[in-house]
Amino acid sequence: MAPKAGRGSDQFVVRLPDGMRERLKEAAEYSGRSMNAEVVQALDSWLDGVDHSRELERYYTENPPEMPGPGDIVDDTLTDDDLEKWAEERIIRSPEDIDRAVEQILREQAYRLRAGMVAAFRAGQNRKDKGAPDK
Template sequence: MAEESTRAWKDQYMLRLPDGMRDRIKAVAEANNRSMNAEIVATLEEKYPAPKPESRLISRLHHLIDIFDDTVMSDKLSNERREHMLSLFKDSIVDVIDRMTEDELARVRAETSFPGELDQFEDWPPQRWRSGGTGDAMGGRS
């Protein structure tokens, strides 16, 4: 119950419970040495966990994509310079993907699209990506 008093509560929600549920919650709360409120919150936290914060590697990957959008595709670059920058960009993305955990890789597969310009490289998508069962779906944006 000390846990409940130290937590900063911001939201309140009036809840109507079906007959008998209050007694069941109270019994479980007592067995777990918690208040009914703490028991309800613990159950909700288990069922609806907070989203995982973005990892350092996923942040790095998104930063690389931003750099690509802002720099590599700039009209101010010559074609030769753009091709060189694109190759460096691709190598940097592959390096980040190779260092990701399987969980990070799964999140990237679900949430990230890569510039379609990368499709011109024979070694794109990276082997680690292909081994994940996604085929050639790198989410190109061209």
């Protein structure tokens, strides 16, 4: 929940694109809040997501997932133990967290795949430079 903002709170003027004020007004009416409270709530939720994204990034940097090797059979089934562990560690708290975690894992996999491809390419270049026949 967003912190309460009163008249003496910090103020910040925002220029809204055409139509956004009306959308904000409708959202505030729907949720039963003032337009200001709706903006504060939206910003607070967004900042929580930004903070949590950083936590996920830090977690996966410190605890990279094990990547399968060539020829390994990949079992992509999540077990109840996996989900329980993530819940205990407060890594996955919402569907958005699942998306962030998957994005982080995919970035790491892509980086490792790229590194392997670059190494293979360089090895091939070295063989060519030394006059070795291509395989």
